[in-house]
Amino acid sequence: MIDLARDAHSGLPDKRQVAASFSRAAASYDSVAALQRAVGSQLLQRLPATVSPQRWLDLGSGTGYFSRALAERFPEGQGIALDIAEGMLQHARPLGGAEQFIAGDAEHLPLQAESCGLIFSSLALQWCDSFDSVLAEAQRVLRPGGTFAFSSLCVGTLRELRDSWRAVDGFVHVNRFRHFDDYQGLCAASGLTVLSLDTQPEVLHYPDLRSLTHELKALGAHNLNSGRPSGLTGRARMRALVQAYERERQVLGLPATYQVVYGVLQKGIRP
Numbered sequence: 001m002i003d004l005a006r007d008a009h010s011g012l013p014d015k016r017q018v019a020a021s022f023s024r025a026a027a028s029y030d031s032v033a034a035l036q037r038a039v040g041s042q043l044l045q046r047l048p049a050t051v052s053p054q055r056w057l058d059l060g061s062g063t064g065y066f067s068r069a070l071a072e073r074f075p076e077g078q079g080i081a082l083d084i085a086e087g088m089l090q091h092a093r094p095l096g097g098a099e100q101f102i103a104g105d106a107e108h109l110p111l112q113a114e115s116c117g118l119i120f121s122s123l124a125l126q127w128c129d130s131f132d133s134v135l136a137e138a139q140r141v142l143r144p145g146g147t148f149a150f151s152s153l154c155v156g157t158l159r160e161l162r163d164s165w166r167a168v169d170g171f172v173h174v175n176r177f178r179h180f181d182d183y184q185g186l187c188a189a190s191g192l193t194v195l196s197l198d199t200q201p202e203v204l205h206y207p208d209l210r211s212l213t214h215e216l217k218a219l220g221a222h223n224l225n226s227g228r229p230s231g232l233t234g235r236a237r238m239r240a241l242v243q244a245y246e247r248e249r250q251v252l253g254l255p256a257t258y259q260v261v262y263g264v265l266q267k268g269i270r271p
């Protein structure tokens, strides 16, 4: 029930819900985003040393932490921060980094063809229904020789929470994630050259289940799937969930795995 259709990433929440959830989370996001900062920093390190864009795009820019990092790394370049959540843009705008803050969708970029030398996107594209549309848009918007660097999440993410819910009832309680081999297949077919594509697990630990679910909510990343059960979560079901998750406990606490995908792709140079 949790696994998504392997080629269609169907069953993701409505985009308006995603935008509203992240907008609500804009004020709390930075205080709980340690993993997001670590992953985005890894992605920055993976940029080829030759990248030096006149214009860069931070795609799914959130609170703008990496827009500001990109502005520091490329002081000569002009930056665009783009996000589907207006609340995130409102939070990021006064903090600077980018020249432009644009509300938009990664699957339909409101940008001209061949207008960016770098598209950087950290932990946003797992929210997109069609990763091939994202890749087609990257191919269109990048200048020849331009770089598309992304991090995302694949199957295995929040495995412990998903399995614990499965032990309690049959509902979808955890956002769906694409398989890593789908990322591989779609990137290989995109027309962009794949410079690197790999996946790495990151495991966070929490003292209790409540700390994990509060954090997901503060990030705006709690379950928004259409298959989620409606109404309040009954106390008995919560107790059963806590019991099931306790079976995963390790010395450091309750583990939550994030299966992170890193990709660096390049658009060819016309002969």
Ligand SMILES: C[S@@+](CC[C@H](N)C(=O)[O-])C[C@H]1O[C@@H](n2cnc3c(N)ncnc32)[C@H](O)[C@@H]1O
Residues within 6 Å of the ligand: 018, 019, 022, 023, 033, 036, 037, 040, 059, 060, 061, 062, 063, 064, 065, 066, 082, 083, 084, 085, 088, 104, 105, 106, 107, 121, 122, 123, 124, 125, 127, 128, 221
């Ligand atoms: C987990 S946050 C990551 C923010 C930032 N990149 C970071 O690393 O801190 C994901 C962001 O992606 C945005 N997002 C989700 N779906 C999107 C889409 N289809 N197009 C553009 N942005 C999207 C969300 O609004 C949210 O701000």
